[in-house]
Amino acid sequence: MRIRFTKMQGAGNDFVVLDETRGTLGLSAAQYRFLADRHFGVGADQILTVRPSPAEGIDFQYVIHNADGGEVEQCGNGARCFMRFVKEHKLTDKTQVRVQTLAGVIEPRMGADGRVTVDMGAPIFEAARVPFDTAGLDAQPDGSWEKWHLALGTRAGSPIVSVAVLSMGNPHAVQVVDNVDTAPVAEQGPQIEHHPRFPQRVNAGFMQVVDRSHIKLRVFERGAGETLACGTGACAAVVAGIRLGLLESRVDVQTHGGILTIEWQGEGQPVLMTGPATTVFEGDIDVPEVPEISEQP
Numbered sequence: 377m378r379i380r381f382t383k384m385q386g387a388g389n390d391f392v393v394l395d396e397t398r399g400t401l402g403l404s405a406a407q408y409r410f411l412a413d414r415h416f417g418v419g420a421d422q423i424l425t426v427r428p429s430p431a432e433g434i435d436f437q438y439v440i441h442n443a444d445g446g447e448v449e450q451c452g453n454g455a456r457c458f459m460r461f462v463k464e465h466k467l468t469d470k471t472q473v474r475v476q477t478l479a480g481v482i483e484p485r486m487g488a489d490g491r492v493t494v495d496m497g498a499p500i501f502e503a504a505r506v507p508f509d510t511a512g513l514d515a516q517p518d519g520s521w522e523k524w525h526l527a528l529g530t531r532a533g534s535p536i537v538s539v540a541v542l543s544m545g546n547p548h549a550v551q552v553v554d555n556v557d558t559a560p561v562a563e564q565g566p567q568i569e570h571h572p573r574f575p576q577r578v579n580a581g582f583m584q585v586v587d588r589s590h591i592k593l594r595v596f597e598r599g600a601g602e603t604l605a606c607g608t609g610a611c612a613a614v615v616a617g618i619r620l621g622l623l624e625s626r627v628d629v630q631t632h633g634g635i636l637t638i639e640w641q642g643e644g645q646p647v648l649m650t651g652p653a654t655t656v657f658e659g660d661i662d663v664p665e666v667p668e669i670s671e672q673p
């Protein structure tokens with residue numbers, strides 16, 4: 377099947393974007409993995425699909441698959457690219473659209489400077505809704521969610537990390553580190569992603585607080601590995617930092633791929649994310665029924 381795609385990136389988090397507003401392609405998980413494959417396919421962290429409005433008052437449906445082919449609830453950097461895509465492809469004449477995701481409705485808005493702001497909705501702290509299994513964990517002194525002590529491994533001497541656990545529609549476990557450049561992202565990222573207390577797995581964030589309005593962040597993403605930036609991860613990290621009393625309500629998040637600006641006014645309030653969204657190129661690709669993808673090197 378020959379399909380048209382658009383390659384996009386938001387702060388270096390990169391995407392293959394598919395237009396299904398005039399008919400669905402019916403791709404399998406293996407075909408999503410093929411498109412994301414950096415050797416046999418196009419290469420991307422996630423595959424984003426644009427579908428027609430599912431209901432009155434909603435402009436589009438937004439479907440997200442990780443590089444591993446699994447469908448997920450939310451993608452923040454992808455939401456900004458979604459807004460640019462529907463403008464550039466003349467699928468809307470609006471500068472702000474309402475978009476249905478598995479996690480609910482989000483509202484990206486194209487700014488005059490070409491950056492995009494997205495109302496990402498309110499964070500979710502209830503462990504069962506992340507989901508996060510707290511059975512047997514020391515209850516937090518004030519029922520807080522910011523400092524769960526997670527044992528990485530069962531051997532004596534396995535590290536125990538203190539993570540803030542929350543959802544931006546997708547699950548996040550964020551820890552504060554002294555230096556993101558030396559943080560054990562490659563080692564602890566997979567251990568946290570696959571930790572048995574996260575039945576849906578989890579995105580693992582490593583946050584260095586520079587000052588009360590600046591952090592540095594690395595994220596080992598569920599289903600994609602470490603990415604150059606993670607929009608929902610930036611939202612989760614800032615919310616955690618504010619609740620830990622370390623950050624103000626508006627924070628610049630420095631990632632390997634660029635700067636994201638996150639604002640949160642507190643409990644029950646939405647998280648606003650602002651950042652870049654870039655179209656890299658358009659292309660066509662033959663997607664085999666049974667695609668060949670890279671074996672792990």
Ligand SMILES: N[C@H](CCC[C@H](N)C(=O)O)C(=O)O
Pocket residue numbers: 389421422442448449450451452453454546547579597598599600603605606607608609
């Ligand atoms: N890996 C994430 C989805 C993509 C999130 C990220 N790319 C973003 O910008 O929010 C998950 O499995 O929940």
